[in-house]
Amino acid sequence: MSSYNAVKIMVDVQNLNVAFGNKKIIHDVSFSVKKGEIIGMFGISGAGKTTIIRVLTCQIEKKNWTGNVKVSDLTPAKKKNHSKILANIGYVPQLETLNLYFDFKPMVNVDVFASNYGMNKKEAKEIARSLFTILDIPEDTWDKSLKKMSGGEKKRVSMALGLIHRPEILFLDEPTTGVDASKRYDILSYLKKLNRQLNTTMFIITHDLEAALICDKVAILREGKLLEFEVPQKLILSLPSEGLVVRFIIEGLNNDKINIIKKFVSVQKIIRVGNEMLEVLMNNFEESLPKLIQYMMEKGIKINSMSRDVATFRRYFQLRIQEEEEKEKILM
Amino acid sequence: MMKFVGKIREKIINTNFKGNLENLKESLFRLLKMVKKEFRLLKTDKMNLIIALALPPIIIVLFGSMSNIKYDPVPIPCIVVTNDSNTFINPNNYTETKIDDFAILYVDAVNKSKDLDLIAVYNSSEDAYVMETARNDLISSRIQIIIVIPVDFSEMLSSRLPGIIECIPESSDFQHIQDNLNAVQDSINIFIEDNHLNPKFVLQAYEEYSIPSNYNFKFNYNITLMLSFVIFGISTVLTILVVVQEKPIARLLLTPAKRVEILISKYMTYMIILSIQVILLITSCLSQGLYLRGSIFDLFIALFMVGFTGVSIGIFISAVSKTKTEANQLFFAFYIIIVILSGIFIPISAMPEYLQVFAYMLPLSHGDPMIRGIVTKAKSVFGFDFFSLLCISAFFVILSFIAFLKRRYEV
Ligand SMILES: Nc1ncnc2c1ncn2[C@@H]1O[C@H](COP(=O)(O)OP(=O)(O)O)[C@@H](O)[C@H]1O
Ligand SMILES: [Mg+2]
Numbered sequence: 001m002s003s004y005n006a007v008k009i010m011v012d013v014q015n016l017n018v019a020f021g022n023k024k025i026i027h028d029v030s031f032s033v034k035k036g037e038i039i040g041m042f043g044i045s046g047a048g049k050t051t052i053i054r055v056l057t058c059q060i061e062k063k064n065w066t067g068n069v070k071v072s073d074l075t076p077a078k079k080k081n082h083s084k085i086l087a088n089i090g091y092v093p094q095l096e097t098l099n100l101y102f103d104f105k106p107m108v109n110v111d112v113f114a115s116n117y118g119m120n121k122k123e124a125k126e127i128a129r130s131l132f133t134i135l136d137i138p139e140d141t142w143d144k145s146l147k148k149m150s151g152g153e154k155k156r157v158s159m160a161l162g163l164i165h166r167p168e169i170l171f172l173d174e175p176t177t178g179v180d181a182s183k184r185y186d187i188l189s190y191l192k193k194l195n196r197q198l199n200t201t202m203f204i205i206t207h208d209l210e211a212a213l214i215c216d217k218v219a220i221l222r223e224g225k226l227l228e229f230e231v232p233q234k235l236i237l238s239l240p241s242e243g244l245v246v247r248f249i250i251e252g253l254n255n256d257k258i259n260i261i262k263k264f265v266s267v268q269k270i271i272r273v274g275n276e277m278l279e280v281l282m283n284n285f286e287e288s289l290p291k292l293i294q295y296m297m298e299k300g301i302k303i304n305s306m307s308r309d310v311a312t313f314r315r316y317f318q319l320r321i322q323e324e325e326e327k328e329k330i331l332m
Numbered sequence: 333m334m335k336f337v338g339k340i341r342e343k344i345i346n347t348n349f350k351g352n353l354e355n356l357k358e359s360l361f362r363l364l365k366m367v368k369k370e371f372r373l374l375k376t377d378k379m380n381l382i383i384a385l386a387l388p389p390i391i392i393v394l395f396g397s398m399s400n401i402k403y404d405p406v407p408i409p410c411i412v413v414t415n416d417s418n419t420f421i422n423p424n425n426y427t428e429t430k431i432d433d434f435a436i437l438y439v440d441a442v443n444k445s446k447d448l449d450l451i452a453v454y455n456s457s458e459d460a461y462v463m464e465t466a467r468n469d470l471i472s473s474r475i476q477i478i479i480v481i482p483v484d485f486s487e488m489l490s491s492r493l494p495g496i497i498e499c500i501p502e503s504s505d506f507q508h509i510q511d512n513l514n515a516v517q518d519s520i521n522i523f524i525e526d527n528h529l530n531p532k533f534v535l536q537a538y539e540e541y542s543i544p545s546n547y548n549f550k551f552n553y554n555i556t557l558m559l560s561f562v563i564f565g566i567s568t569v570l571t572i573l574v575v576v577q578e579k580p581i582a583r584l585l586l587t588p589a590k591r592v593e594i595l596i597s598k599y600m601t602y603m604i605i606l607s608i609q610v611i612l613l614i615t616s617c618l619s620q621g622l623y624l625r626g627s628i629f630d631l632f633i634a635l636f637m638v639g640f641t642g643v644s645i646g647i648f649i650s651a652v653s654k655t656k657t658e659a660n661q662l663f664f665a666f667y668i669i670i671v672i673l674s675g676i677f678i679p680i681s682a683m684p685e686y687l688q689v690f691a692y693m694l695p696l697s698h699g700d701p702m703i704r705g706i707v708t709k710a711k712s713v714f715g716f717d718f719f720s721l722l723c724i725s726a727f728f729v730i731l732s733f734i735a736f737l738k739r740r741y742e743v
Contacts, residue, residue: 059586086587093583095743097579099580101580116584165587
């Protein structure tokens with residue numbers, strides 16, 4: 001038996017359906033997650049990301065969902081499993097007000113939460129010290145008022161609290177939403193750091209597509225359906241010509257011009273990414289590119305500049321959602 | 333040159349005035365829009381608005397329905413104890429003769445009096461412990477006066493001597509002493525008139541449960557009245573926010589902590605604080621010169637019970653309220669109704685029956701009589717009022733748990 005096969009399945013979801021009354025929210029979702037993986041849950045707001053996480057964290061009553069769900073080998077379907085599951089997972093909510101006692105110091109918050117897992121004060125403090133250090137929370141703030149901390153520091157204290165009992169799985173709901181663009185990357189790299197050092201399995205709910213950079217696998221959700229659950233690079237490679245794109249800046253770009261380009265045989269997908277900017281995916285990229293340029297010149301489309309690149313996850317996501325929307329249109 | 337300057341000045345004044353008018357207009361416009369916004373904000377919390385608008389008329393109607401009652405003073409419950417013997421032994425010839433039984437005639441007069449409500453007549457020659465029984469009735473507030481017919485009552489009246497009636501009015505409430513004495517006097521007047529007796533009658537009163545003269549009776553009366561209101565009020569106010577205010581409960585529920593545990597921990601905490609409040613309250617009352625006839629232990633238990641009812645109502649309010657304002661509003665609604673119907677404005681026995689039933693379901697209707705009984709009459713804390721409070725608080729404890737278990741928490 002190779003060591004790779006021995007990696008433990010931490011979360012297993014088979015045919016999950018969630019409905020509130022007559023409203024079906026999640027349709028037949030299945031996936032499984034191995035120990036140490038970072039999973040990014042992507043989807044526009046209302047797609048059902050939070051709902052799936054709520055099922056996994058025992059927050060939705062069994063009468064509202066069906067399917068086989070296991071979180072560290074226990075099913076949230078049984079009420080008696082809840083405290084065992086909750087002892088094994090951590091949760092970092094989107095809003096710090098729901099997570100932290102602002103009137104208490106960080107270390108007091110640590111004590112309050114850790115005691116619910118049966119940890120004593122000394123043990124909790126030790127773990128908190130190491131987490132705070134990894135997260136670069138300045139030591140002189142540990143025993144000062146939490147109210148005086150910056151938003152980013154509060155977020156990091158919140159993350160530390162989620163990990164205080166050394167859970168095997170950590171759920172984070174929109175960890176980068178509402179954080180400065182410059183700090184967003186910091187948060188992500190802290191998560192990666194924690195994941196590497198503690199081997200914690202992580203679920204990151206987000207609509208921040210840059211977060212895919214640190215994810216081992218991404219889940220793409222749309223209207224309660226799981227469209228993809230895969231390694232992000234593999235998804236990009238599945239695009240025409242393994243995700244190679246050509247980017248044009250075209251003078252006076254309009255829908256007519258786009259439709260003309262669309263008619264070219266090898267063109268597979270077109271995304272307008274700015275007022276005058278266009279990205280094109282094609283079959284047989286290397287051969288087709290010169291032909292496309294010639295075709296455009298013949299049709300009188302003036303190319304101001306041109307560059308080639310590999311598609312980002314952001315592009316993949318847009319294309320995948322676009323594809324789904326088109327399918328739906330045809331059905332209607 | 334001067335003319336020119338003057339013109340400019342005029343112009344400046346003109347534009348300033350116009351400008352000011354413009355500013356004022358804008359300011360008024362903004363103000364109106366802000367008022368509109370305030371109303372919009374108010375509408376987002378409907379429950380609040382309902383309480384704010386509906387409570388005042390409810391209070392007035394409640395008051396009205398109580399004060400429209402023709403408030404006949406309720407007859408004062410009493411017991412007559414007779415020590416009279418109706419057998420008269422003639423000292424001249426040692427023969428027994430039955431003489432007119434004036435004791436029975438007096439009892440008739442008591443029955444006739446509208447101010448008195450005769451509960452029982454005890455005869456001391458039949459039962460040696462009648463006075464004790466009567467005193468217990470006085471303690472339990474079953475009666476307000478013990479009327480005692482003295483020895484040789486009939487004999488003296490037969491001999492046309494002035495009669496004597498003794499009475500023991502309940503005097504813990506100094507405002508009622510005179511009413512009690514007047515009622516007895518009324519029965520005496522009826523008795524004299526009906527039987528054409530010598531009007532020179534003596535009424536001897538022995539105040540029972542009155543405050544010793546070296547204590548301030550007014551202070552005693554008022555403080556006793558205050559106690560239940562104070563302990564109920566502060567313990568409720570202290571707890572009405574404990575659930576609504578604590579947002580991270582949502583996150584605590586994602587640890588192995590259970591809802592039941594969270595609420596029990598709140599009850600435990602506020603019971604400890606309540607004990608301290610009660611101790612401080614008792615200590616300050618005694619140091620200020622409260623005359624406590626009963627035991628400190630009984631008073632402690634009584635105040636704790638009233639306070640605990642407040643804690644349970646407070647936590648219940650907190651568990652059902654969505655916002656802090658809503659909790660405050662609900663508290664005010666609860667408190668004012670509980671106070672109005674507590675019996676301090678109008679005795680509960682004078683209320684219409686449906687209101688009486690409702691009043692007895694409220695804590696302060698029991699708190700005051702229970703505490704007064706302990707302070708003024710050394711009554712035991714364990715009685716009807718205590719068990720009523722136990723039921724009321726149990727009811728709200730259960731409701732608060734149901735509300736908290738159903739409360740929606742989402743992270
Ligand atoms: N308790 C609920 N009752 C009814 N509908 C709900 C409930 N919770 C979520 N929904 C609905 O489910 C859908 C998905 O919500 P959610 O999982 O929060 O989306 P996301 O986290 O992807 O933004 C939304 O349309 C939302 O209105
Ligand atoms: Mg969400």
